[in-house]
Amino acid sequence: xxxxxxxxxxxxxxxxxxxxxxxxxxxxxxxxxxxxxxxxxxxxxxxxxxxxxxxxxxxxxxxxxxxxxxxxxxxxxxxxxxxxxxxxxxxxxxxxxxxxxxxxxxxxxxxxxxxxxxxxxxxxxxxxxxxxxxxxxxxxxxxxxxxxxxxxxxxxxxxxxxxxxxxxxxxxxxxxxxxxxxxxxxxxxxxxxxxxxxxxxxxxxxxxxxxxxxxxxxxxxxxxxxxxxxxxxxxxxxxxxxxxxxxxxxxxxxxxxxxxxxxxxxxxxxxxxxxxxxxxxxxxxxxxxxxxxxxxxxxxxxxxxxxxxxxxxxxxxxxxxxxxxxxxxxxxxxxxxxxxxxxxxxxxxxxxxxxxxxxxxxxxxxxxxxxxxxxxxxxxxxxxxxxxxxxxxxxxxxxxxxxx
Amino acid sequence: xxxxxxxxxxxxxxxxxxxxxxxxxxxxxxxxxxxxxxxxxxxxxxxxxxxxxxxxxxxxxxxxxxxxxxxxxxxxxxxxxxxxxxxxxxxxxxxxxxxxxxxxxxxxxxxxxxxxxxxxxxxxxxxxxxxxxxxxxxxxxxxxxxxxxxxxxxxxxxxxxxxxxxxxxxxxxxxxxxxxxxxxxxxxxxxxxxxxxxxxxxxxxxxxxxxxxxxxxxxxxxxxxxxxxxxxxxxxxxxxxxxxxxxxxxxxxxxxxxxxxxxxxxxxxxxxxxxxxxxxxxxxxxxxxxxxxxxxxxxxxxxxxxxxxxxxxxxxxxxxxxxxxxxxxxxxxxxxxxxxxxxxxxxxxxxxxxxxxxxxxxxxxxxxxxxxxxxxxxxxxxxxxxxxxxxxxxxxxxxxxxxxxxxxxxxxxxxxxxxxxxxxxxxxxxxxxxxxxxxxxxxxxxxxxxxxxxxxxxxx
Numbered sequence: 123x124x125x126x127x128x129x130x131x132x133x134x135x136x137x138x139x140x141x142x143x144x145x146x147x148x149x150x151x152x153x154x155x156x157x158x159x160x161x162x163x164x165x166x167x168x169x170x171x172x173x174x175x176x177x178x179x180x181x182x183x184x185x186x187x188x189x190x191x192x193x194x195x196x197x198x199x200x201x202x203x204x205x206x207x208x209x210x211x212x213x214x215x216x217x218x219x220x221x222x223x224x225x226x227x228x229x230x231x232x233x234x235x236x237x238x239x240x241x242x243x244x245x246x247x248x249x250x251x252x253x254x255x256x257x258x259x260x261x262x263x264x265x266x267x268x269x270x271x272x273x274x275x276x277x278x279x280x281x282x283x284x285x286x287x288x289x290x291x292x293x294x295x296x297x298x299x300x301x302x303x304x305x306x307x308x309x310x311x312x313x314x315x316x317x318x319x320x321x322x323x324x325x326x327x328x329x330x331x332x333x334x335x336x337x338x339x340x341x342x343x344x345x346x347x348x349x350x351x352x353x354x355x356x357x358x359x360x361x362x363x364x365x366x367x368x369x370x371x372x373x374x375x376x377x378x379x380x381x382x383x384x385x386x387x388x389x390x391x392x393x394x395x396x397x398x399x400x401x402x403x404x405x406x407x408x409x410x411x412x413x414x415x416x417x418x419x420x421x422x423x424x425x426x427x428x429x430x431x432x433x434x435x436x437x438x439x440x441x442x443x444x445x446x447x448x449x450x451x452x453x454x455x456x457x458x459x460x461x462x463x464x465x466x467x468x469x470x471x472x473x474x475x476x477x478x479x480x481x482x483x484x485x486x487x488x489x490x491x492x493x494x495x496x497x498x499x500x501x502x503x504x505x506x507x508x509x510x511x512x513x514x515x516x517x518x519x520x521x522x523x524x525x526x
Numbered sequence: 527x528x529x530x531x532x533x534x535x536x537x538x539x540x541x542x543x544x545x546x547x548x549x550x551x552x553x554x555x556x557x558x559x560x561x562x563x564x565x566x567x568x569x570x571x572x573x574x575x576x577x578x579x580x581x582x583x584x585x586x587x588x589x590x591x592x593x594x595x596x597x598x599x600x601x602x603x604x605x606x607x608x609x610x611x612x613x614x615x616x617x618x619x620x621x622x623x624x625x626x627x628x629x630x631x632x633x634x635x636x637x638x639x640x641x642x643x644x645x646x647x648x649x650x651x652x653x654x655x656x657x658x659x660x661x662x663x664x665x666x667x668x669x670x671x672x673x674x675x676x677x678x679x680x681x682x683x684x685x686x687x688x689x690x691x692x693x694x695x696x697x698x699x700x701x702x703x704x705x706x707x708x709x710x711x712x713x714x715x716x717x718x719x720x721x722x723x724x725x726x727x728x729x730x731x732x733x734x735x736x737x738x739x740x741x742x743x744x745x746x747x748x749x750x751x752x753x754x755x756x757x758x759x760x761x762x763x764x765x766x767x768x769x770x771x772x773x774x775x776x777x778x779x780x781x782x783x784x785x786x787x788x789x790x791x792x793x794x795x796x797x798x799x800x801x802x803x804x805x806x807x808x809x810x811x812x813x814x815x816x817x818x819x820x821x822x823x824x825x826x827x828x829x830x831x832x833x834x835x836x837x838x839x840x841x842x843x844x845x846x847x848x849x850x851x852x853x854x855x856x857x858x859x860x861x862x863x864x865x866x867x868x869x870x871x872x873x874x875x876x877x878x879x880x881x882x883x884x885x886x887x888x889x890x891x892x893x894x895x896x897x898x899x900x901x902x903x904x905x906x907x908x909x910x911x912x913x914x915x916x917x918x919x920x921x922x923x924x925x926x927x928x929x930x931x932x933x934x935x936x937x938x939x940x941x942x943x944x945x946x947x948x949x950x951x952x953x954x955x956x957x958x959x960x961x962x963x964x965x966x967x968x969x970x971x972x973x974x975x976x977x978x979x980x981x982x983x984x985x986x
Contacts, residue, residue: 439718
């Protein structure tokens with residue numbers, strides 16, 4: 123550990139302060155609020171995750187994929203009379219019961235096409251035109267957060283790459299499970315010196331070593347973690363557990379992003395069981411992991427679960443659903459004023475669908491994101507409008523999503 | 527020295543990193559070194575004689591049938607969905623994947639025509655099939671051998687056709703299940719179309735997302751492709767491509783304003799050929815090649831010239847590659863792109879001359895790639911692996927690269943002289959500091975690690 127600190131010191135700056143006692147770092151922390159963004163890549167079927175069982179057209183439109191009414195066998199968990207929660211999301215129902223989960227429906231980013239890749243770009247850049255910018259809205263939010271803190275970075279990406287939403291001018295930490303042997307400090311110091319001449323790789327290596335040191339300190343008493351990347355969706359659980367524990371630290375990051383794939387259910391998506399249900403179960407387990415890792419800090423946390431678009435109202439010819447528009451999202455956490463469904467419900471009647479096939483989006487996801495940035499992370503509303511989400515006046519922040 | 531620096535560019539930017547002697551060979555004529563590889567090559571020895579797509583499909587279909595029967599016998603198991611990446615019963619397809627992925631790495635490491643292997647990898651990624659969908663496990667290798675490799679210097683439309691008809695793609699993007707709603711099978715079974723493959727052909731494989739096609743065009747192409755499927759275990763020639771006339775949507779279809787009269791399987795062939803020849807496709811492919819071989823932000827003039835060559839040569843990919851080699855921007859120094867993990871691992875083993883200690887362990891290399899975030903044939907989506915430096919330089923990921931290089935160095939420190947490795951790989955394009963660090967290394971292992979982890983080795 124001492125040797126590693128020497129490497130970090132050689133890399134310069136406040137790196138070594140990552141190892142400072144928590145109470146010292148705390149004095150410099152501008153916020154104790156935590157925010158986690160979970161991106162569901164592939165297009166979550168919101169009508170399966172949050173079935174609008176009270177809509178008279180739901181059963182007809184969904185046929186074999188319809189989730190049963192609350193109280194029926196394998197039925198949805200009731201979210202207040204019109205909407206339900208997919209049974210595979212049962213672990214999230216407890217948050218709802220405690221008033222810590224807001225289910226959001228008929229929502230979408232500003233994107234109105236049907237490409238995953240453009241849709242994810244808009245969701246993460248926060249700009250309505252795909253590929254209009256190379257930074258993400260969370261990185262722009264980091265840029266205007268009160269001060270850069272001593273210690274680790276405010277932003278944390280979980281997984282092998284930094285998602286667009288966290289890319290930009292502000293350096294962020296990243297973490298992924300690994301079982302590779304650590305390089306001895308002397309050799310790493312020599313290598314890091316060579317990297318200083320590379321404008322891209324140099325800062326990345328320095329940040330990576332800092333993040334590694336911090337993660338080991340928080341999660342393993344300063345010893346090197348030895349955790350091979352798990353198979354498939356297990357990696358999401360690993361990321362969620364790490365996110366919770368690293369965010370819990372008083373001198374840890376405040377904003378984290380992680381993602382989960384497997385939502386592009388064009389064929390045989392299943393209803394109560396099957397491909398989609400498995401993905402939903404993994405999501406729910408991961409959110410519970412985040413909450414458990416955060417411990418007492420869960421009180422000060424909001425987790426936004428969002429996807430690039432919803433899926434078609436009708437079932438396609440192969441027991442699945444195709445790329446749609448409006449869908450569901452979740453805002454979960456001890457700081458959330460939940461226990462309800464937030465939806466200006468447009469209805470599923472055939473004549474009321476977007477493009478004749480999709481749920482009409484009645485809420486821009488940026489409205490939710492702005493509320494989090496303003497009411498939860500304390501950013502000035504004007505800065506959010508001009509710097510984080512420019513050209514988005516129509517998507518006004520909502521009141522009352524967070525408990526004061 | 528300048529010629530040797532250009533040789534480093536040739537082997538890194540167009541090859542898979544220099545093997546011993548390769549820089550010297552390329553130094554006399556770096557552009558010629560690339561061009562002379564652009565002729566049809568035999569199947570690499572490591573990949574010769576592997577089972578074809580039909581056999582691999584039968585392996586998958588049999589595994590799936592066994593799984594379904596198992597589930598029928600023990601219905602309670604359905605309440606406990608498997609959490610692991612692999613459903614039970616997929617052991618044999620998984621074996622096929624590991625075996626083939628290991629051999630493919632070996633072929634890349636040993637290749638005497640690395641420019642061809644780069645093209646195979648590029649096109650395999652352009653037309654991604656990913657093992658994140660279980661049917662692809664058994665089939666990914668055969669897909670690359672059959673639908674990609676034979677066409678990398680051929681015509682784009684032939685590759686597109688081979689891809690769209692391959693079992694791996696038909697299963698990966700669900701077209702094998704797609705049924706015309708007004709076909710006899712559709713009316714009988716209340717099943718219908720699946721537009722997954724049609725959308726990705728338009729968006730990712732041919733025109734590109736901004737080409738102005740509509741949802742109606744996606745649907746029309748999906749209708750045109752109904753019936754493109756695979757033969758089931760009980761059919762004749764099980765596992766092969768099969769056009770199912772009874773599943774094909776009857777009637778004329780209109781795609782991009784052109785009417786395709788009812789013509790069964792030939793409708794799809796005609797539509798794919800038209801898409802391959804569309805000017806938007808030329809531009810889309812030109813941009814992607816330029817981003818891959820020139821820079822993350824390639825000059826638009828280069829893209830225009832490549833697109834013009836693509837159009838003039840009727841999609842002849844050898845002509846496009848010759849034009850690419852002729853672009854001065856492709857020879858700019860220093861190397862600006864970052865090697866993705868798959869190229870880094872192969873480059874390291876090429877540079878070290880593929881020591882005996884590492885031979886025969888393709889599986890260990892697959893494990894390394896998984897840990898570095900790029901397991902073979904496992905792209906996260908149909909868009910394939912990303913291709914810019916910022917996609918591969920997350921802080922954590924850069925630390926992992928250094929750790930992997932160091933661990934590899936430890937495995938053959940007794941066999942390799944660090945300065946020789948340095949001279950044969952990155953020396954002509956390296957900073958003095960890097961040379962000094964290798965010279966002063968405390969041990970052979972440290973010296974090898976410094977070469978393989980050096981920033982100059984990370985770039986291409």
